[in-house]
């Protein structure tokens with residue numbers, strides 16, 4: 001039997017959903033990394049994936065027998081501006097694999113050559129963004145944040161030209177589906193209601209099968225998606241993650257984090273923080289992420305109006321009613337996440353101000369987001385005030401002065417101190433993929449040294465557990481190491 005027992009449900013949809021084509025060959029592919037745990041979860045035999053035969057597949061040089069390769073069509077709002085045709089310009093879906101729980105997962109090559117959707121692009125990726133995506137997507141998963149994942153990285157033996165020349169790479173992305181808000185928008189803009197209906201049915205069948213029994217599956221789908229996104233974005237906020245390009249084509253309807261372009265985790269907390277070199281107006285700043293998600297979801301809701309089988313006015317009212325629930329849903333999730341980060345079992349709306357007050361202090365103190373929360377989770381209360389916040393805050397006194405009010409709030413909690421510390425450690429990571437470390441892993445990787453890349457991936461498998469000997473990955477960057485800008489660069 002072929003190593004990859006692909007199914008091809010998406011390519012059974014009508015031809016206008018995608019373009020059929022094979023990846024473009026590369027000259028000298030070499031395996032950089034295989035994710036054996038993920039392979040096993042997908043029912044693949046990890047020992048067969050480091051073979052010549054499998055590497056040829058990950059490089060796009062061989063299309064497996066059961067694969068029906070396609071590039072998906074989609075559209076999207078990029079930075080608020082409408083683009084009627086985007087699509088997989090440098091990615092090809094090989095097929096789907098059923099994991100151990102019976103759920104289909106897409107296997108997609110990213111950087112596998114031009115497609116009819118490439119516009120002026122070369123369809124390729126260089127090794128840098130590929131290493132970044134592997135590290136960050138897997139870290140997200142291990143931080144308990146829904147995310148697309150990475151099965152493999154190969155180098156192509158070819159050069160890719162951006163501002164200069166870099167070694168090429170291909171990443172194998174795994175997703176619960178690649179249906180985006182922009183996929184619905186693609187057909188909505190073409191007034192192709194038949195396709196919209198087929199796409200909605202496909203999405204429900206694939207990612208939300210329990211909704212088939214509901215009275216109005218389409219409206220239930222919208223509810224599920226806003227719930228999933230509220231949960232997802234609140235989780236991003238709780239680890240200081242900034243996506244960087246929250247265009248509607250990068251908003252997944254299976255509610256996973258997708259597209260790791262100029263993304264970054266904040267070191268020092270700043271609500272208006274932006275890393276992306278192309279986000280000139282801060283549209284996708286940290287604190288804007290929930291509002292942008294709400295806007296993106298409204299675009300999704302709009303595409304459902306023509307297929308709801310109601311009078312237009314009624315349909316608009318129905319979806320508006322659901323979309324309006326998003327802010328509260330998001331706040332509920334946010335409160336629960338940040339409450340837990342501060343040791344509160346059941347935070348109430350009264351705690352909202354307390355938590356935002358603390359975040360304001362972090363911002364004023366220019367404190368490292370991750371290290372501050374981790375310190376509060378590991379240092380016993382009686383020794384907290386003599387703790388060395390100066391190691392990671394510019395004005396540590398602001399945090400020290402806040403501690404008595406926090407301890408006062410904690411005195412209303414039922415859990416003992418040791419229980420509280422344990423629960424806080426489960427939600428406040430010691431390790432996040434720090435930008436300066438990712439940059440180093442990329443620089444070294446481009447030189448053919450993947451040691452730091454491999455080590456980071458290993459350490460980030462258990463982000464909530466302190467690991468001896470890996471303090472380097474826990475620390476905030478030194479002043480000269482701070483990364484202030486990230487680039488799409490793909």
Ligand code: AMP
Pocket residue numbers: 086087088089090091117118119120121122123124125245249250259261488490
């Ligand atoms: P992204 O910034 O990853 O969301 O990509 C936006 C759009 O640009 C998508 O349609 C991509 O397929 C396309 N794209 C990005 N980079 C390339 C490339 N190197 N070659 C072809 N298309 C690309």
Ligand code: MG
Pocket residue numbers: 249250259
């Ligand atoms: Mg994208």
